[in-house]
Amino acid sequence: MDNEGKTITSANDDIKAEDTKSRKPFIKRVAEAFKKFVTELFSDETWKCELCSKELFGNGYICKECEEKLPYLKDAKRCNHCGRKTDYAEDYCTACKNILTETDLGRSVFNYEGKIILLITNFKFRRKAYLKKFFAEELYKVYKEENLTADVVCYIPMTEKAIKKRGYNQTELLAEEFSSLSGIPVADALKKTRDTHKQIGLKRKERLENLKGSFKVTDKEAVKGKTVLLIDDVTTTGATGEVVASYLKKAGAIKVVLLTVASVGSDKETGLRRKEAEDNRKPHKKEK
DSSP states (O other): OOHHHHHHHHHHHHHHHHHHHHHHHHHHHHHHHHHHHHHHHTSSSSSBOTTTOOBOTTSOSSOHHHHHHSOBSTTSOBOTTTOOBOSSSOSSOHHHHHSOOSOSEEEEEEESOTHHHHHHHHHHHSOOGGGHHHHHHHHHHHHHHTTOOOSEEEEOOOOHHHHHHHSSOHHHHHHHHHHHHHOOOBOOOEEEOSOOOOOTTOOHHHHHHHHTTOEEESOGGGTTTSEEEEEEEEESSSHHHHHHHHHHHHTTOSEEEEEEEEEOOSHHHHHHHHHHHHHHHSOOGGGO
């Protein structure tokens, strides 16, 4: 081989070597992108409607058809104070007319019935934490529509033991997501000091007694002289919100507004909703 041929061969070898070097990072990037795509494709999040399994292709969590069927409270008869659904046209429900409440105002997105019970059950007990985004967005819509104001956001706390068992505190997730949407800071000012008996099946007075002494304010300065937006997932009798609001008021909060994903309506509905909740909490076949 002449010198010219050797030179060409050497040049080709150099080009191939450079091509190999440049391809390595590209191939690695492609592999990483593909891995990410497959992970997202087969994850629980957003690819199918949570209620009907319709393909969503990453566009939300609930399809429009199912969302329109959810029991939104904005179109229902509601108590002006606690925001619960009522079966009559009066301004205040029986409970708010007869009981002096610690919460200054209460509002919920949904009535606690039908498919919303399944969604909340999945969020709380079946590790579908990503539903926090859907619920927080709905909470923020109500916050704006009702012209609510707040200085800080607080949430109903759980004991460390309960968090470890469940994997997370769903109300803390809601508060953090709501804060990111609203710009209102979260104050980690509350602590649950002991585990309590399950509230399901208890009447209001029994719930209040069950919760007595189970909360405390750990950062009084965070709430002193402020309007607190207290976030919870479900209002049943309102006992939990009342107890926590009383502690916040004693710590110096000037106003407590309770904002929840859903609330049980009139007394006539309570037994039915409790039955629905229990049915939805029964494990799926694959969970047994």
